[in-house]
Amino acid sequence: MLRSLKTYLRSSLQNQTEETSGYVVSLLAFIAFLAGKAMGFQENIEGLYYFAVVALIYGFLVFLNSLAKAFIGSGFGKLLVSGVLVIGSGISLALARQTINGELHVPSSAYPITQSILAVLYAPLTLSICLALSGVLFLMVGVVLSFMPVKVISMKSLLVNWWNEAFTAKEIVLNFTRFIGLIAVISVAMNFAKENDWYTDALASFTRWFAYSFESEEYSYCTLKPGERVAYLSNNKIVVATKGVNDEYLYEIQTCL
Known part of the structure; x- marks a missing residue:
């Protein structure tokens, strides 16, 4: 009985796609999270919940990727994706x-x-x-x-x-x-x-x-004090950067001398 059940479970899991495998892992993690809550476990039990969410999102993204490949292959899809990338950039x-x-x-x-x-x-x-x-x-x-x-x-x-x-x-x-x-x-x-x-x-x-x-450059044709670094603007203007105590940085616009 146990052997046949083990064989059935193994066969069922092997037949899962990458997408459905993500959903199965998510379900198992969520069940483990609920069981841990019911038994009174509090330490690190939240990790199972977040793992379940990550596995669920992973499975959905695999599905979304399969749709995106077909969509991007069309002329309208390429145009739309290009527009989204330009706007996002x-x-x-x-x-x-x-x-x-x-x-x-x-x-x-x-x-x-x-x-x-x-x-x-x-x-x-x-x-x-x-x-x-x-x-x-x-x-x-x-x-x-x-x-x-x-x-x-x-x-x-x-x-x-x-x-x-x-x-x-x-x-x-x-x-x-x-x-x-x-x-x-x-x-x-x-x-x-x-x-x-x-x-x-x-x-x-x-x-x-x-x-x-x-x-920011440490050496320059402009006059710099010890510890100062420089970046260049236009019209003979530069940005002088200095590092103070506690890793505080100060940036000032000066004229290159």
Whole structure:
């Protein structure tokens, strides 16, 4: 009996796709979390809950990746993705420039490398803001596609599949799980878009450190005092950077002498 059950479970798990494997792991972790709570375990039990959420989101992202490949292959998909990338890059670059200007109190043009790296590091925040703003729309589309009684993968299938392509019980459960995964992704994005002080503070500290350590020059044709570093602006203007006690950085605009 136990051997046959073990064989059945092994066969069932081997037949899972990467997507459904993520959902199964998420379910097992969540059951373990509930069991731990019921038995009174408090220490480190929250880790199982977060692991379940991560596994759920992983499975949903695998599903989303399969959709994205087909969508990006179309001409409209390439155009839309290109537009989103351009807009997202513009927002990230604007955030990077504002961070340099706000933290160093000098023009951001003095530190183009820092600006480029910051733009990349701001990408998760930009994506989270976009998902948070469009979350209601995505949820509405997810509800329609997840709970319609037929498979809809194109406009033609929407017209002709009403009588011969109904979902099976397994597909209904899978679509419902995908919808829960969509809710988890949007919830994480909204939370990060709302509470990101820890991330932006880290980027601010990184900006001050990187601009001084890697993009300010120690030797220059301009006159510098000991411990000063320089970055260049236009019209004979420079940014002089100094490092004080407790790793405090000071940036000032001066004239090159």
